[in-house]
Amino acid sequence: MFQERYDTYDIMEVCLIAGKIMLQSGAETYRVEDTMMRIAASYGRSRSHSYVTPTGIIFSIEGDEPTKTKLIRIMDRTTDLKKVVLVNNVSREISRGELTVDQATSKLKEIQEGNWMFSFPVQLLAAAVSSGCFTIMFQGMWQDFLPAVAAGGIGFWSFVRVHKHIPIKFFAEAIASFIIGVIAFLFVYFSIGHELDKIIIGSVMPLVPGLLITNAVRDLMAGHLVSGLSKGAEAFLTAFAIGAGIAVVLSLLN
Known part of the structure; x- marks a missing residue:
């Protein structure tokens, strides 16, 4: 002391x-x-x-x-x-x-x-590879691994670029998920991919607010109701933006 x-x-x-x-x-x-x-x-x-x-x-x-x-x-x-x-x-x-x-x-x-974060190319590579791995984890086909890698990587790149010009995460996430849905559809349409749903699910996982959800639950359990509810609301808006972007693609296709 x-x-x-x-x-x-x-x-x-x-x-x-x-x-x-x-x-x-x-x-x-x-x-x-x-x-x-x-x-x-x-x-x-x-x-x-x-x-x-x-x-x-x-x-x-x-x-x-x-x-x-x-x-x-x-x-x-x-x-x-x-x-x-x-x-x-x-x-x-x-x-x-x-x-x-x-x-x-x-x-x-x-x-x-200080800047302690990984460089953007490393983040992009991690998002792309993890998208393919998530597709396999959700019982997707190995033939869909590379399409998910491409869709997830392009989607993450789109999110970062759009967020720089429009500093509102909701719009950036909605646009990124829309792009992911379009790319996944194109892969399936040209018979490069096979299961549209598995490719989309794996590709949007890098955008999912996992840390926000975890912190919201932990804050609520610790009695910090204001912080827990606000973080939960932010996580809900992020999930809604992702779902809205994919829903627009699927509705246009139908």
Whole structure:
């Protein structure tokens, strides 16, 4: 435990940077709150309170002086579990008394500004290969493996490109799933693929919000009803967008 008396606002900055990185990178709400309060306690502020939602963080520290409170807004969220792991490591180092406030702030800002995600070609390759594997997993034919790889890869590429121009995930996912449905139909129409449904199911799996659904359930079980319901609603909208895109293709074909 640190013996030096740090300024409350400096401690709050460390906690808020850590919480912001974790929340933007896909961490669960209860994990973000627990990490922030543990960091504050490690710096001698045991009476801290945090309230986290998917779009904002409110953090306050009680002490001898009047209670200080800060609010930060979360605009963008993605999935980068590497950053969550790195922040957890910094939190453990702080708990062991190995980092001062300035050192922790510097490390966290380095994590925040760093790009730890895989390159786009690697993500594209992973989405394509996983689409084929999901098709086989759902009892599809091996002849449909390559069509699913192509449809899933093009669909993921479309999602990323459309999302850059239209920063609304609902439309990007709907357009990507529509493209997947068209490509899958063309493969079956030209007898390159055989089972349309299995190719579509496997190809849309990289777009499915699996982490959101998992975090929504875990937050609800931990008693974070607001965060759990909002993440569940976001996951529902994503699933609806995917289903809408495929439904449009199938309705046009019929």
